[in-house]
Amino acid sequence: MSTVTRSASASPCMALNGIIDASLFPLKSTSDVVNLFRRALTSSIEPDLTLLSIVVGYIELSLTTGEAAQAAQAAQAALGGGSDVIMGNSVPFPVVTHELIAGLYKKFQTILSVVDKPKPHRQATREIIKKVSDVIWNSLIRSSYKDRAHLQNLYSYLSGNKLDCFGVALATTAGCQLLGYRDVRLAISEDHAWVVFGQKHVESIEVTWHGKGSEDKRGQDIGAGIESGSWLYLGGLAVVCERGMEVAAICVALNISLSANSDCVEVAELQQQLLWLLYDLGHLKRYPMALGLLGELEEIHRTHRSISSEQLFREAIESSRNHYHNHHVYPHIFQGNYYNRLLKYREAFAAWANAADVIRLYTYQCRDDEEIYKELLDIANELIPYVMKTESSGHSARSILRDAEVFANLLRFYDGICQWEEDSLTPILHIGWAKPLVTNITKFDYDIRSQVVIKLPEDLEAEQAAALEAKKAAAAAEASLHLEGNNNNNNTVAKKDEKPKSELPTTLADLTAACGEKILNPDFLLQGGGQPFADQKQQAAAEQTTSSDVSHNNNNSSSSKEADKEATTTSNGGGSLAQSPPTEASSANATQQQSQSQHKEAKLEESSQVELASSKPAAVDDYDPFEIMLKRPVITLYSQKMKGLKDLLLAEKLNTHAISLQVTAQSVASRKVRGGADSRQPATISATITAIASTEGGGVGGSAGAGNATSATSSTDSIAPSRPKRTRRE
Structure with a gap:
């Protein structure tokens, strides 16, 4: 092979800013x-x-x-x-x-x-x-x-x-x-x-x-x-x-x-x-799409030992959140599809719901948003129905159909798409979207759906207003108590400061603040009696047991102590000892006894907490209704269509026809051409839809639900997790 010698000035590649040899x-x-x-x-x-x-x-x-x-x-x-x-x-x-x-x-x-x-x-x-x-x-x-x-x-x-x-x-x-x-x-x-x-x-x-x-x-x-x-x-x-x-x-x-x-x-x-x-x-730190693509390539063929595909997908999401205020949709779709291919359906539903939370930030434009529309349609009508069909084929306690959080994420996914549709000139959710949605919802039993706490923006505003009023009332009560304590003598103030531990909180704000650190007592919630918190109940029981043991141990020497007490009382002139001013020795003795008593109470409280922790069973099937209540998934529905479905979604018998009518309603996806006022339509049609559908008997086992299930799942028999889908990148 002959070698040709070129000068730097004659070579175009050498003239490229001097960086190419x-x-x-x-x-x-x-x-x-x-x-x-x-x-x-x-x-x-x-x-x-x-x-x-x-x-x-x-x-x-x-x-x-x-x-x-x-x-x-x-x-x-x-x-x-x-x-x-x-x-x-x-x-x-x-x-x-x-x-x-x-x-x-x-x-x-x-x-x-x-x-x-x-x-x-x-x-x-x-x-x-x-x-x-x-x-x-x-x-x-x-x-x-x-x-x-x-x-x-x-x-x-x-x-x-x-x-x-x-x-x-x-x-x-x-x-x-x-x-x-x-x-x-x-x-x-x-x-x-x-x-x-x-x-x-x-x-x-x-x-x-x-x-x-x-x-x-x-x-x-x-x-x-x-x-x-x-x-x-x-x-x-x-x-x-x-x-x-x-x-x-x-x-x-x-x-x-x-x-x-x-x-x-x-x-x-x-x-x-x-x-x-x-x-x-x-x-690539500020390039989420590139990180997601690299994650897909690593999933197909692993070449890096220390960085996995899952980590790259997380980095893409973090890049979108840190540099672009979480306005990029594809990083979440990358992650959701990745989990779906690994059969990690709970994580996949959460990632898809996060993608819908991003798309809700925009208004649907028919021609401009064609690519993302295809992606979301594929998730809603292909991937999710296939997962539902796979999970419903067997009866397993670990199935996602027994997970209320999965149901909550499913609702969050559709809520984001419905809000994306609002104020758009072109509707999104036609009957092709409604049938898989209804079929997916019917897969969840009532006991699972009822665990989800659905809130509306109006509820959040009311809660915030109530919390603010309670805070103001607590501040006013505290100020009045402080003022009253200053007007009284020192003895009165001392009595108010010596509040026992078992005393109930004086205000609702105190009880609410303590709920974040302690577990509520079921008897107090259901019957209104006893201590408000579980640890106080345990402490009271422990103190009662200790006092009974002490009294039982002292029965043998009670006669001699009574004789000594009578002699002391007689020599001091009856009951004049209780009314006489305390001496230095007696006050020191009282202080020592008080410190010993406080130390004893602390020991009893510590031992009771340790005993409670050690006696708590570690079984998986341990059912504590209050812990379940605290762990119930809470979501907020923002779209008009999904807000209208709140009561229908939590009903014991699903009215599939009413849900389908509400989802495909076109009045929400319209905006005024004239005028500058906000044209978002409130979800006032839900009551009418429910009344119309209730006359047709569209329950869970009705013909509408069965027909929807058949049509939605028949086209997804061949949809299975496969290699990462190649997407058009521009």
């Missing part, structure tokens, strides 16, 4: 590509987005769409390859030559030559960015305006003039960097991308389109999308990338799919190693 080419393996990215990320000069996108794009398309890859797919189909598995396509790793990269890089420079380069220290303007996006937009093939795979890199653009909407945003950002505009950054939501610019990156501009159509949004500000409350813009809390995060976006955009049923293991391995490199360098 031509000696690194050719790239013949995954480790060579990772080394190239490491050199670019650890250099003192920012990495070149154009170069890195061309390199990984060439590798991706060569391994997934090339002639050898197509031949491998045909061979796999002939062998009857299974679905949802990653398959190697037996294609050798493509050799990335210096000449190939240099030629495509120069072509991109030529395309951008019509745009003026900035003067020193000049920042980009909206007109400049719009012009760069116009150049890229006008050079695209019109047939590429569809959601197709492998169109998110600059190699696809420079070799075939094809890009999807994320590819256009990336190309615009890379083009501005190549021209010398350093303040232009890529902004990414969970299904869209745009550009921010300016000194503080607060100005924004659309440079592409969104969805399956080719409607042009270029040049617009994203403020209108944020104000509409659309999930597409994440409420203004999207990921604003630095250069390292833009490199991470290039790696996340790698598409590993060979076909609908198989993925390329070589591309997956490259993507996984690049993401671990970025993780180690700290570029």
Whole structure:
């Protein structure tokens, strides 16, 4: 093989800000590509987005769409390859030559030559960015305006003039960097991308389109999308990338799919190693989607010993909470689907409910929210019904159908979706949503459903107002007692301070404050007698037992003590001893006796608590109604539809027809076009629905419930936990 010597000035790759060495080419393996990215990320000069996108794009398309890859797919189909598995396509790793990269890089420079380069220290303007996006937009093939795979890199653009909407945003950002505009950054939501610019990156501009159509949004500000409350813009809390995060976006955009049923293991391995490199360098801390994707790749093929997939999913959620006020939905969906594949259904329901708590922050936009709608629909109508069918096939005490917390999370999941629907011009919950919902609810018996404490925002406000009034009353009572004590003499104050331990609290506030530290006495709650707390009851019983034992032990010497007492009384002149002023010796003796008595009481209390703790059975089936009451799951329903279902959900016999009517009611999902008043409709139709449905007898065992169960579960027989679902990432 002949060796060609090139000068630094003659090599385009050496001219890329001085961070790429031509000696690194050719790239013949995954480790060579990772080394190239490491050199670019650890250099003192920012990495070149154009170069890195061309390199990984060439590798991706060569391994997934090339002639050898197509031949491998045909061979796999002939062998009857299974679905949802990653398959190697037996294609050798493509050799990335210096000449190939240099030629495509120069072509991109030529395309951008019509745009003026900035003067020193000049920042980009909206007109400049719009012009760069116009150049890229006008050079695209019109047939590429569809959601197709492998169109998110600059190699696809420079070799075939094809890009999807994320590819256009990336190309615009890379083009501005190549021209010398350093303040232009890529902004990414969970299904869209745009550009921010300016000194503080607060100005924004659309440079592409969104969805399956080719409607042009270029040049617009994203403020209108944020104000509409659309999930597409994440409420203004999207990921604003630095250069390292833009490199991470290039790696996340790698598409590993060979076909609908198989993925390329070589591309997956490259993507996984690049993401671990970025993780180690700290570029994924503010990128929840990248952390979630890395977690899925680790679940398929474990490569890191100390960090598991579950930990990566938790880090993605923490990143969303810490940096974006928990406005990202996909981290929770990643975690829920992960637990579902591990058959950890309780954790899966909690994660899905957390995802619904995030989506409730937005207002449903039909076209913009298509991707997240599909995800939530898949959870509600495919995954959850399959779990319910699996768990109801046997009678197990550990089944999630015997867990009130799972039922509470199910209600929280649907409450979030119903609130997402409110104020939207397009309804979400049609009959296709209602049938699985009714079927899932009927799987829980009344004794499980009744354990859930359902509250409404109005109840919380009333409780807060009552607590505030009680606090004010307690403060007033305490002030009056203090004032009364100051007006009396010292003896009265001393008597008030000497309050026995067994005395009941004087105010409701004292009793409420003590409830957080002590366990209530059942006799006091049910009958109103005895001590209010269990530890006081134990202490009183212990003191009574001790006093009886002491009296029994002293019976033998009682006659002699009585004789001594009579003699002492006679010598001192009858009962004059009780009325005489105490001496120093007697007061010291009284103090000593009092201290001994307090020490004895403390010992008795300690021994009774130890005895109570040791005598408490450790059996799992120990049923304490008060502990169960304290552990009952409490949820608050915020959506109008679910608030109208409160009484129906907790009824002994479920009225399935009424629930279905309430869920599919369209009056809640409408808003006024004219006027500025809030148009949210209260849930006043629930009583009418209940009255109508009650005449039809739609109980648990009614025909409506049976029909819903049949239709909902018949389509989920083939839904089983499988490998992580590949999602479209933009």
